[in-house]
Amino acid sequence: MNEEVVLYEVRDQVATITLNRPQVKNALNEEMHTALYRAFDEANRNKDVRVIVLEGSDGAFSAGADLKSIATEEVGELDYGKYLRETYNKLVLQLMNIEKPIIAHINGIAVGAGLSIALACDFRVAAREAKLGLGFMKIGLVPDAGASYFLPRLVGLGKATELALGEIISAEEAERINLINQVGTPEPLIAHLKTVSPSAFGLMKKNFRAGFDKTLAEVLELEVETQRVAGATKEHKYAVAQFVNRA
Template structure:
């Protein structure tokens, strides 16, 4: 259900239920969280690439499994708290860049997983569907948090209330994705981006992610204080010291992620 590969300091995590459009069962969600934890803990991994197999990135919650849970008197609360919340929390706080290769349909929680990533490369065939309200649900998987930070409160409200599909072109206009490429190139294009990040200053990227998340919910004075603390930490890294020397020598810096 999950394919996990590491090359060029990039961990590629592939949702692998193509016949079910990579919809999320409890088993798949558990495997995804384990794969993300593995990538986060591996010092040899400096960037993560998340994608899906077949024609979809992820169609969201597996509704067959969900219907069975409803019949058994179980709702979504357990899986939201046990699976979706820790998955999104880990993606957004991981001390490494996470790139999504959105190779097709991304719906519901599947779209939210893409939005939680730091950068998104979309296929021209990608369609995002914030389909929560269409089945009588509120957003989950961090969509209420990530979406308005990407497109603003007004657009996020529109997308979540109306639930209308968003094409790749429209997603690019709104700022939901970083770039749109031909379908045949989406994984390779996203991988090239992930490799580029994996060759960069990993600790500085981690500090940047932390600073952005903090500043989104804190006043300027507090954000400035955290920036100063993070800058002190980054200034002490081997990457910064070496990059400064390279700059003065008019050489291209080589980063080692430490």
């Protein structure tokens, strides 16, 4: 490998993971999946990292799956289900299980599975010139890499079904329909997230995800359990002491 397909840097409590195949607009192949998994694992294990940012190199986020990396004669015989289990599914579940805040900095085009991965992150901040869309149906495939789970939850079933047809939308439109959190740069959000209790954020993330599938009674009990944990943390005790001293 002459060039790293994923770049990893930690600076000022922020781990930046950069998709780095600019010659194909950062389309994902198996080598990149392996490198991505390792990078996220390293960021998750590093106690100095408070925030994780995923972005692309050279003005693109990701053009999705790199079908050209698969030999033409193999496409018709490829078991897409097996491929998903070994690559995208493993990565998406990893993102879900990381308790640290993850920001997808959509700094250019994000289509297909590239957009799916961004949907699995906790926050999405898109550059004004970014373009977003799902192109699966145009090649006779269904949205995957978690899009079927995240997209309807973010924008509603009707709009998700519409977007699945493949329309490319602007960053402004993506913000209007709640597909992304904001248009701009991620620095203000990063600064804010570094002030948030890591323990509380991780527990909140767990509770919110569970809220879609569990009953109200189950979620209330989950809040009991996680609030008990949060209340015992040093971050909470320090924050309460600061509040009392200001009063």
